[in-house]
Amino acid sequence: MILQIQHIHKRFHNHVALRDVSFGIPEGVVFGLLGPNGAGKTTLIRIITRIFMPDEGQILFRGKPHADEYVARIGYLPEERGLYRKMEVYEHAVYLGMLKGLNRGKAKEKVEYWMKRWEMMPWKKKKIQELSKGMQQKVQIMASLLHEPELLILDEPFSGFDPVNAALLKEEIINLKNSGTTILFSSHNMNNVEEICDEIVLINKSEKVLEGKVREIQHAHFENTFDFEFEGNVMGFTNALWSGGEVLFSSQIGNRNTVRVRLSPGVELNDVIGSVLPVCRLKEIRQVLPSLHDIFLKTVTGKDKAISSITQTE
Numbered sequence: 590m591i592l593q594i595q596h597i598h599k600r601f602h603n604h605v606a607l608r609d610v611s612f613g614i615p616e617g618v619v620f621g622l623l624g625p626n627g628a629g630k631t632t633l634i635r636i637i638t639r640i641f642m643p644d645e646g647q648i649l650f651r652g653k654p655h656a657d658e659y660v661a662r663i664g665y666l667p668e669e670r671g672l673y674r675k676m677e678v679y680e681h682a683v684y685l686g687m688l689k690g691l692n693r694g695k696a697k698e699k700v701e702y703w704m705k706r707w708e709m710m711p712w713k714k715k716k717i718q719e720l721s722k723g724m725q726q727k728v729q730i731m732a733s734l735l736h737e738p739e740l741l742i743l744d745e746p747f748s749g750f751d752p753v754n755a756a757l758l759k760e761e762i763i764n765l766k767n768s769g770t771t772i773l774f775s776s777h778n779m780n781n782v783e784e785i786c787d788e789i790v791l792i793n794k795s796e797k798v799l800e801g802k803v804r805e806i807q808h809a810h811f812e813n814t815f816d817f818e819f820e821g822n823v824m825g826f827t828n829a830l831w832s833g834g835e836v837l838f839s840s841q842i843g844n845r846n847t848v849r850v851r852l853s854p855g856v857e858l859n860d861v862i863g864s865v866l867p868v869c870r871l872k873e874i875r876q877v878l879p880s881l882h883d884i885f886l887k888t889v890t891g892k893d894k895a896i897s898s899i900t901q902t903e
Contacts, residue, residue, distance in 0.1 A: 591616040591651060591740055591771045592637065598645035599632055606632040607643075608795045614740075614773060614788075619766050621782045621789035621803075622775040623881075625889055628792045630775050631668065634742055637773075638665050661690055664738030666730055668745045668775075674718035678709070678728055681717060685732035699735040707731065707757070722749035730758070734765075741765065742773045747781060759785055779882035789881070793889050807878040810887070813852040814877040815861075820844055821869030829865045849877065 590613040599607040607629045614620045624630045635641040637648060639660055648655040650662075673681060679700060686696030704710050707727055717725060726749045733741060743762075747755050762772055762785055776782055782789065783803065791799035799806065814837070819826065823839050823846050830836070834850040841847075846869075852861060862871070879887075 590614060590649075592773075593649040593652075594633070594637075594646075595649065596646035597633065597636060597643045597648070599629075599636065599641065599643050605795050607636075607792075609646075610792065610795075610797050611646075612790045612797060612800050614771060616771050617766060617769055618787040619762060619772045619774055619785050621786035622773055622792070623779075623782065623789055623885060624792035629795045630792055631744070633792070634665075634667075634744060634773075634775065637742065638663060661736070662739045664733035664736065664741040666733045666741075666743045666746055668748070670725065670729060672717045672725060672728060675716055677713070678715050678717060678720065679704070679713040682728060682732055682735070686735035689732075689736035691736055696735060700731070703731040703734065723751060723754050726750060727754070738770065740771045740773065742775075744775045745777070746774070747776065747778060755781075779880065779885055783881045791885065791888060799884075799888055803881065804878075806884060807881075810879045810884050811876070812879065813856075814849065814879075815852070815858065816847055816849050816873075816875040816877055817861075817865070817871065818845055818847045818873040818875070819865070819869040819871045821846065823848060825868040826865050829868045830861065831864065833861045833864055845872065 592614040594610060594612050597607050597610045599605075610629070610633065622630050622633070632641065636643050637655075639655065639657060650656075650659040653659075676684070682700040682704075683693065683696045686699055687693060691699065704713065709724070709727060709731075712720060712724060717728070720728070726746070730743075730746060733743075746758060750758065759781070762774070766772060774782070774786060786803055788802050789800070789806070790797060801809075817826070823841070826846070826848055827836055830850065832853060833856050834852040837849040837851060839846060839848040850861065852858065858874070862874070865871070
């Protein structure tokens, strides 16, 4: 584990921000830190970066008690953006690199590498205040990478990005992971989390409520839901299904229908297949795993949502 969070408590006056939070972040993964607003995510990140100190518990960095000396090995993109608006992009990025311990020559080398890689050289002499929100975001992400951190913390990194730059950042996150960087990724966008995270932890009301590998969590929350693709009449399919399951929705493309069905308790998939075969021509059956969005809502609100997930073929 590159980072171990052990029984962290944090209180501000009468508000408990974190209550006995423990989990570990393996090395070389993209790890999602999830939770609704006010759950305690930002407080935990600030404890990891030693902006705050915990009231109880400890953090281990590579098995040793976390200390100021290890902060230099962490890159941090905070949710609250903070750039000097009247500085030029290039000089600002070099300055931020030097704050991370690079000498000026090395900082300039790294800044030029990333500016060329992300096609930012035309903005080299622009003042920060002249940049779009997305371009300012690029500058801050670049600054968090200049010192080649072992652990990179990204708090809502896609904020302000258009689809092209969002795709570029996703690709860069995967490249960084493949090169050995561990990434702690906090976001409210469950689609992004599902696409790039290997493991997640969910914090709600100051406590950890869910933890594990993304695919294992999805399988654990599987609700016997399948997509049936067939040629035939939807009404006939539904009548044949009878009490074997609940139809969540249906769609039609050409002469093919797709019906999503959540099987009733005690009903086996083969039972449903046997019931509908006489009235339709089955083409494909796909197991539907719940999306992280659905799991997030169900875990946080306690309310069961109809599955709106992407379809996985198992």
